[in-house]
């Protein structure tokens with residue numbers, strides 16, 4: 652697995668904090684009450700994708716930077 656990139660779409664995030672609940676070392680809230688990625692450390696990609704799946708707004712995107720593959724959300728969601 653190559654470099655993983657996780658981003659939060661602030662046009663979608665409503666600050667529910669679910670992602671912080673699952674991965675408190677990865678996600679934090681910014682001053683506007685929206686999630687930000689503070690560091691992935693050694694978080695495995697399966698856990699990242701599972702957390703992204705839990706986001707009620709589908710605001711979390713997980714990509715493999717080395718291949719450009721979007722691991723979540725799936726293309727059929729049209730995000």
Ligand code: SF4
Pocket residue numbers: 659663664665666667668669670671685686705706707708709710711
């Ligand atoms: S779970 Fe989704 S909507 Fe909630 S804070 Fe995280 S990114 Fe934002």
